[in-house]
Amino acid sequence: MSSPLTLAPAPPSEAAEEVRAQVRQFLAEELAAGTFTTHVDTWLSGVDPAFSRKLGERGWLGMTWPREYGGHERSAMERYAVTEELLAAGAPVAAHWIADRQSGPNLLRYGTEAQRREILPRIAAGECFFVIGMSEPDSGSDLASIRTKAVRDAGGDWVVTGAKVWTSNAHLSHYGIVLVRTSAADPADRHAGLSQLLVDLSLPGITINPIRILDGGHHFNEVVFDEVVVPGDMLLGEEGAGWHQVTAELAFERSGPERFLSTYPLLAEFARRACDTGDAAQLGALGRLSARLLALRQLSLRIAAALDRGELPDIPAALVKDVGTTFEADVVDEIRRVVEVVPSLDSPDPLGRALAEAQLHAPGYTLRGGTNEILRGIVARGLGLR
Amino acid sequence: MASEQDLVVGTVRDILAGHEPFVLTADTAWDAGLWADLAGAGLTGVGLPEEAGGSGGELADAVAVVRTLAAGAGAVPVAEQLLAAGPALLAADLDLPDPTAPLTLAVAGAVTAEPSDDGDGPGRWTLTGTATDVAWAGVARHVAVLAGAPAGIEGAVLALVDAEGLATSDARNLAGEPRGSLVLGGAPASGALLTPAGAGQVRARYALARAVQMAAALEQVLAWTVQYAGERHQFGRPLGRFQAVQVQLAQMAGEVTAVTALVDAAVQTLARDEDVVLAAAAAKVRAGAAVEVVARLAHQVHGAIGFTQEHRLHHLTRRLWSWREEAGSELTWSRVLGVGLLAQGGDGLWPALTRVV
Numbered sequence: 001m002s003s004p005l006t007l008a009p010a011p012p013s014e015a016a017e018e019v020r021a022q023v024r025q026f027l028a029e030e031l032a033a034g035t036f037t038t039h040v041d042t043w044l045s046g047v048d049p050a051f052s053r054k055l056g057e058r059g060w061l062g063m064t065w066p067r068e069y070g071g072h073e074r075s076a077m078e079r080y081a082v083t084e085e086l087l088a089a090g091a092p093v094a095a096h097w098i099a100d101r102q103s104g105p106n107l108l109r110y111g112t113e114a115q116r117r118e119i120l121p122r123i124a125a126g127e128c129f130f131v132i133g134m135s136e137p138d139s140g141s142d143l144a145s146i147r148t149k150a151v152r153d154a155g156g157d158w159v160v161t162g163a164k165v166w167t168s169n170a171h172l173s174h175y176g177i178v179l180v181r182t183s184a185a186d187p188a189d190r191h192a193g194l195s196q197l198l199v200d201l202s203l204p205g206i207t208i209n210p211i212r213i214l215d216g217g218h219h220f221n222e223v224v225f226d227e228v229v230v231p232g233d234m235l236l237g238e239e240g241a242g243w244h245q246v247t248a249e250l251a252f253e254r255s256g257p258e259r260f261l262s263t264y265p266l267l268a269e270f271a272r273r274a275c276d277t278g279d280a281a282q283l284g285a286l287g288r289l290s291a292r293l294l295a296l297r298q299l300s301l302r303i304a305a306a307l308d309r310g311e312l313p314d315i316p317a318a319l320v321k322d323v324g325t326t327f328e329a330d331v332v333d334e335i336r337r338v339v340e341v342v343p344s345l346d347s348p349d350p351l352g353r354a355l356a357e358a359q360l361h362a363p364g365y366t367l368r369g370g371t372n373e374i375l376r377g378i379v380a381r382g383l384g385l386r
Numbered sequence: 387m388a389s390e391q392d393l394v395v396g397t398v399r400d401i402l403a404g405h406e407p408f409v410l411t412a413d414t415a416w417d418a419g420l421w422a423d424l425a426g427a428g429l430t431g432v433g434l435p436e437e438a439g440g441s442g443g444e445l446a447d448a449v450a451v452v453r454t455l456a457a458g459a460g461a462v463p464v465a466e467q468l469l470a471a472g473p474a475l476l477a478a479d480l481d482l483p484d485p486t487a488p489l490t491l492a493v494a495g496a497v498t499a500e501p502s503d504d505g506d507g508p509g510r511w512t513l514t515g516t517a518t519d520v521a522w523a524g525v526a527r528h529v530a531v532l533a534g535a536p537a538g539i540e541g542a543v544l545a546l547v548d549a550e551g552l553a554t555s556d557a558r559n560l561a562g563e564p565r566g567s568l569v570l571g572g573a574p575a576s577g578a579l580l581t582p583a584g585a586g587q588v589r590a591r592y593a594l595a596r597a598v599q600m601a602a603a604l605e606q607v608l609a610w611t612v613q614y615a616g617e618r619h620q621f622g623r624p625l626g627r628f629q630a631v632q633v634q635l636a637q638m639a640g641e642v643t644a645v646t647a648l649v650d651a652a653v654q655t656l657a658r659d660e661d662v663v664l665a666a667a668a669a670k671v672r673a674g675a676a677v678e679v680v681a682r683l684a685h686q687v688h689g690a691i692g693f694t695q696e697h698r699l700h701h702l703t704r705r706l707w708s709w710r711e712e713a714g715s716e717l718t719w720s721r722v723l724g725v726g727l728l729a730q731g732g733d734g735l736w737p738a739l740t741r742v743v
Contacts, residue, residue: 020740292644
């Protein structure tokens with residue numbers, strides 16, 4: 001099959017295996033020292049700025065960026081190994097996750113020299129956290145319909161009014177990259193007139209209201225902008241090129257191992273159970289789930305290799321996220337079918353706790369970062385159907 | 387696939403073009419004409435070393451031949467010969483029979499091997515029992531039989547049996563491919579004792595061969611379905627313009643792409659001469675899981691015409707429904723993978739996963 005969905009296999013990377021071993025050792029020490037405990041879906045819910053700083057000190061943030069901006073000039077394959085190890089251990093990585101994954105690369109690609117010098121080294125140090133300002137109360141999958149607007153004032157600054165939602169950990173973050181309408185909506189070109197602004201979340205006029213998810217956790221927020229004055233030089237990239245820039249950002253957002261490892265700590269707990277019982281049905285289920293996970297790893301590695309080649313594989317990224325997030329949710333149900341276990345956050349059984357966490361977070365897997373319906377539309381376009 | 391294999395792929399495609407797939411029956415159990423053309427072009431020895439009588443080339447070349455034939459529903463025992471039985475015989479230091487005569491593999495736990503003293507020197511064994519579900523039984527001229535070792539000895543015996551004159555039952559899989567039994571009545575054969583690990587590698591290679599075939603067939607089914615959705619009009623537009631159909635095709639593409647990535651990685655593991663048991667298990671299980679989704683949706687999109695023998699779709703979907711349970715069932719390989727990943731204990735899943743491929 002030759003189509004935009006086909007990617008070359010990832011070449012083996014010794015450097016990636018080296019850094020993988022270092023991260024694994026570090027995580028074992030941290031777990032033994034009790035600095036963190038394993039949880040499900042920690043790239044959303046595991047906020048620990050001190051842990052993020054430790055990763056920064058070890059050179060595990062901003063890994064692929066140029067040294068002059070605080071980066072480490074390592075390959076996407078090496079970064080893949082680091083992120084994968086952190087997720088598999090259920091480590092608290094949420095504080096820096098968005099900044100390291102997509103805001104930093106976005107700044108590197110579109111930011112001004114001043115923006116890069118000011119912000120990228122702080123992200124790489126694990127000291128500066130970002131939120132994604134895309135969705136709005138009335139704009140979810142239909143992102144082009146956003147209404148938050150930014151108007152130039154006489155002094156050249158932007159005056160921003162509107163609201164963004166599902167902004168993960170906005171209450172703990174420093175900046176947002178906010179998609180705004182900078183000229184009136186054009187029915188003939190729905191993607192025109194959008195721009196990205198780099199917004200300091202401490203500016204006057206910004207209100208951050210918590211939105212609690214099913215387990216009561218406070219990760220999401222509504223960020224309200226009431227005539228917030230954003231300095232004119234905080235435009236990110238080109239005025240009017242917001243849609244194009246967002247699309248590029250999503251290739252980073254959609255292809256990483258967090259799109260199939262959110263429930264991995266549950267699978268690891270299940271493996272312990274299957275090992276204890278030796279139950280044939282459990283061992284078979286472990287095999288089936290592992291085969292799916294191994295395929296996803298190969299897909300995601302291929303995308304990391306494509307990023308290393310300088311490509312922007314947005315369509316394969318959509319495909320990986322569709323297949324990967326479906327898997328994350330299926331882990332819950334496949335395990336339930338073969339183990340007697342009651343899901344409860346208060347369970348004395350670690351498997352019961354992990355199952356509860358994974359279940360209560362499950363609706364999010366196939367929604368965040370683009371719903372699977374939207375993703376399948378993108379894949380269909382890759383197949384030449386649209 | 388890498389461009390180095392383009393030539394061999396092109397040659398196989400040219401030959402396939404002269405041999406449309408047909409419905410296999412007891413009387414036309416395989417495509418002898420296709421085999422003759424492939425053998426004439428040296429393609430039934432690809433990847434097997436020239437000094438052993440093969441045509442030379444790499445594993446990647448053999449995989450390319452098998453993939454192309456699988457996508458074209460070629461009814462010939464090439465996967466068995468190039469990826470399973472041939473390499474197994476060579477790994478056991480046994481002679482490779484003439485590759486222009488079809489060779490297959492029988493994983494035959496119910497057949498037992500005893501050392502023979504028929505005067506033909508060491509390495510002679512007497513095989514007794516019935517090998518069941520043998521791919522291309524009645525078609526293959528030679529069979530590499532993986533039989534049980536004599537009582538008290540660990541491992542298995544791999545022996546090369548001349549199939550001529552063996553009693554064969556006429557059983558076929560869902561696609562009509564011969565899968566009968568062979569009755570081994572004690573004729574001496576050359577063979578070698580394999581360790582349990584060695585026998586495991588033989589089984590794993592066979593499973594990976596089927597996974598390679600499944601990956602190619604799944605890709606072809608997707609391509610046919612995308613093509614059909616573009617050609618078939620209903621309500622005044624192609625099926626592929628309907629969002630409901632687009633979603634189905636996107637799901638199929640996700641499954642197919644996942645299978646290809648894992649099967650390719652497992653083949654790479656084999657090419658590096660690493661232990662291939664867990665990689666093959668994972669590839670086989672993943673491919674089998676994809677069959678469920680891809681075959682179902684392909685038939686759904688093709689509608690009633692795809693449910694007939696007139697249409698080509700069944701040549702691959704019927705094979706896929708069988709292949710997923712052959713060379714070790716999906717259930718068997720799922721358990722092998724589950725057990726294998728826990729070899730270092732219940733806390734060792736992640737390190738084990740990152741070592742498989």
